[in-house]
Amino acid sequence: MKKSNSTYSILVLALAFVLLGTFSSQAQVLNQPVPADNPNLAGNSAWTAVCASSGFNEYFVNFTWDPPMVGGDNKFILELSDSDGYFADPTELAVVTDKNTTFDFEFQFELPEDMRGANFKMRVRSTSPAKTSPASEAFSMYFIDYNSPLLISENGSGSIPSGGQIQICGGGSVTLKPHNIPNADTYIYNWYRSGTLLAEKSESITVSDSGMYYVELDYGDCSGSANTLSNTIEITTGTSSGLAINGASNIEVCPGETYLLEANITGMGLTYTWYKDGTIISGPTVDGSTYTVDAGITGFEGSYEVEVDGAGVCKELSAPVTVSSSGSYEITLNNAESIVLLPSQSKTLSVATTATSASYQWFKDGSAITDATNNTLDINEVGEYYVEVTENGGPCTPAPMTSATTTVVSPDSFEFVVDYVSSYTSCESTDATLSLTTINAVSENGATTDVTGDLQSSFNYQWKLNGADIPGENSKTITISSQEGNGNYSLFGSLDTFDSTSNSLQVRLASNETLTITTNGTVLCEGGEAIVLSSATDLTNESFEWKKDGAVVSSSSESLTVSETGVYQLVITTNECPLVSNEITITEFDESLLVLDKTQDLIIIEGETKTLTASGAGSYEWYDAGNNLISSSSYYDFNEEGEYLLIATFGTCTVSRVITVTYRDMFAIPNVITTNGDGINDLWVLPNTYSRDPNVLVTIFNERGEQVFSQAGYENNWPQSTTSFNRQNMIFYYKITRGGKSLKQGTITVIK
Known part of the structure; x- marks a missing residue:
């Protein structure tokens, strides 16, 4: 059977949608970034390692990607892994926003100054859509922040030995360490012995074997370009001569006496250096094989050593000898430095x-x-x-x-000091504890001595509130737990003939009461019911203030009519402390608070029911076209055409929405009619959506584009009886518009 032109067009259109859907289902492909040549340098080769410094830090990577296109707001972001190649917390190297239509381009980046390692990787991330490329190969990347020769010395002392030689005697050892690099412990090192790389990587190395030792910073593949190779120290070994200090290893010297320390190797023209607690105290001196310890000098006690050096011996340090004071002892006075003695009292x-x-x-x-x-x-x-x-x-x-x-001393008077001993904040705390903290004895010249420990249990006490005795409060501590106790507190004490009154402390406790304000609404709208704030607390004899956003707006009216948005509170001053109410926030009314789950223009199939649900308001009323209340629920089930009214209430405000319900046409616009006079399909009949609507204009053109029919409020009456068709299967074009806006257009085939 032969298909009509319209059927063929539909098939072609369907195929186009299938092809379009297939293309749209494809995703962008982000390829791994690779090193690229630096266009600002001579030569034409990509980098193999990043050796950055303050003098040079400019590198490029190439990135390619495949369509479909990314979003117009897309960003391509070049990210760097950690030194182990992981992207748990990647570092952003560069961002590109102008390459969303370029499939092959370069990122330029600088290496951050804290990056050092041999296994860094890179990747590229897009934002629209969110995709991530595969990671690059691993590369050495080092920021060379120190690129000067290192200097090493024994224990990093900064003293490089004469001739660069250190001799070790009798199987001893020496520690070498750089002394001219800041933050030395943050670097990794390459230590060498006579040209052989050693396993040690720390900032210091302890050696006992002879050889030529030197070090450089380990910058991986960038080490050679960093220029950090240090000076060389030659370690030689020799045989110990058994150097020692004669006598016992622990010596006691009587106060005021002297003691002679003597090395066991003498008379060979050797040089001697004497040490106390590791510090040189004598020498180096030729033939200075003795040292006199003087116990008459304060601080003579300590650990003594001697070092010998010279021709024919190995430079070495003796074992230490401890020198202490004989007959030394300690005394401790068991009393305070100051004591107050009252008349007729003994201590x-x-x-x-x-x-x-x-x-x-x-x-x-x-x-x-x-x-x-x-x-x-x-x-x-x-x-x-x-x-x-x-x-x-x-x-x-x-x-x-x-x-x-x-x-x-004998006091002229006593001074009491009282203080808060609990966490106390004026007009915020609900209780407070005060206590005597200090008793000072005051001499004739005004000097004070703290005698709290000696006398606090000897005084008789009386607490006073605003100068009046508080019955029963006769200890050195008092606790106040209600606003009735607000006021100024002091402590009076007496001992023998002495009377003393402390400093005064003010106590202002907050009320235990709760002040609550209420309102008939929180949304302010023009023409709505007035919003009134009030409180159940009787304000007749109270000092109070209404506040908006912290500023006083009224202090006379027991209720407050609100005319502006803001945060409102009521504050009552009671017992010299404010009692603050809850906050009520008044906001400007926003009609968007009413939310409908469907459009206000509902289209239903005749005989079906469609539910429209409202939310956001406090209450709802639904009315039909006759202004009859048909529901007070948050939803309504519509099954008939017509106009309906929803009134939503927000406190004192209302929002109205007109709901229009129309039936959906159940047939499409025909594209073929037969004018054979059999009464079937003789007229071009449009759905109700487009027919008999005075706002809808229907226009028909012949195949030459000439207008042959135009009617607003189309009556389904074309072709008219006077219309003639001079051949079979004539094609006409139609256009349906509303207010100049095109609604539908297509073809009509007329079969005679």
């Missing part, structure tokens, strides 16, 4: 010592106290007291040692 001073056979002599104001020769002393007078302790046993007779001085 006991005491001393402790490590002396094995001690004798004592107490002093007052610099003079010895008769018969005061025990380790304790009872006192009842003011003055300055100390004790001399003498060691009477052991090999030495050391000079007496004097204790610290205790000053005993």
